[in-house]
Amino acid sequence: MPASLKDIDRDLRELLDSTEISDYCPNGLQVSGRSEVEKLVTGVTASQPLIEAAIAARADVILVHHGYFWRGEDQRITGIKRSRIKALLEHDLNLLAYHLPLDIHPEFGNNAQLAKLLNFRITGSFGKQYGIDIGLLGETSNPCTPQELGQLLEQHLGRQPLVIQGGPGSESMITKVAWCTGAAQGFLIKRLMREHMLTLLARSQSLQCTSHGSRGYTFLRRVIMLLRDMEFRR
Numbered sequence: 001m002p003a004s005l006k007d008i009d010r011d012l013r014e015l016l017d018s019t020e021i022s023d024y025c026p027n028g029l030q031v032s033g034r035s036e037v038e039k040l041v042t043g044v045t046a047s048q049p050l051i052e053a054a055i056a057a058r059a060d061v062i063l064v065h066h067g068y069f070w071r072g073e074d075q076r077i078t079g080i081k082r083s084r085i086k087a088l089l090e091h092d093l094n095l096l097a098y099h100l101p102l103d104i105h106p107e108f109g110n111n112a113q114l115a116k117l118l119n120f121r122i123t124g125s126f127g128k129q130y131g132i133d134i135g136l137l138g139e140t141s142n143p144c145t146p147q148e149l150g151q152l153l154e155q156h157l158g159r160q161p162l163v164i165q166g167g168p169g170s171e172s173m174i175t176k177v178a179w180c181t182g183a184a185q186g187f188l189i190k191r192l193m194r195e196h197m198l199t200l201l202a203r204s205q206s207l208q209c210t211s212h213g214s215r216g217y218t219f220l221r222r223v224i225m226l227l228r229d230m231e232f233r234r
Helices: 006-016 046-057 080-090 100-104 109-116 146-159 185-196 206-212
Strands: 030-031 038-044 059-066 094-097 119-131 132-144 162-164 174-180 200-203 218-221
Touching: 006 059, 006 094, 030 080, 030 200, 038 046, 046 059, 046 080, 046 200, 100 109, 100 132, 109 119, 109 132, 132 206, 146 162, 185 206
Parallel strands: 038 059, 059 094, 174 200, 200 218
Antiparallel strands: 030 094, 119 132, 132 174, 162 218
């Protein structure tokens, strides 16, 4: 039996509390299509291949983490953006996107799900963006070396992380962890090292400057979000 797009949109907004969260992009329905929904396709980014796969599957809705209309980007509908939106409109496909609400939700969020997967005990949060913390602090279930934690990530996420060793003392056992499933390298370096003195910094997208700035600490790059696709915005 078909579901109403209006009901799906309302239920997701209520579940993720998206109307109360300021973000870099609009959350919820970004491109509207048919009003009744029988099939929904999910992915991390509303890329052309995902749109084409949804069309082939005869989907009515695409639900993603990274949609369109990012703050500060060129607002013109040209190039890649035009091609993607054109395909959505031509096939009457709806696009629903939830960014920070999907990162920070205490139960279904990427941060919380990563902690559950790796058996981290959550002890706090950090990294205010628009008045809300978007990263989590915690402890490992057992002390481990950087290499052992890297192996744990590979085992559960299906991809080998890049482990960058720090300076003297970086071989000490890891017990305290900070993680953020979004691009948060700035406050990871500036705040966590200074205030929390954590032995591990983990995030899903890294910049070269972050690894160069992590002397004395272990930095694990490419922590894959649970939806697996690592493409961000483009």
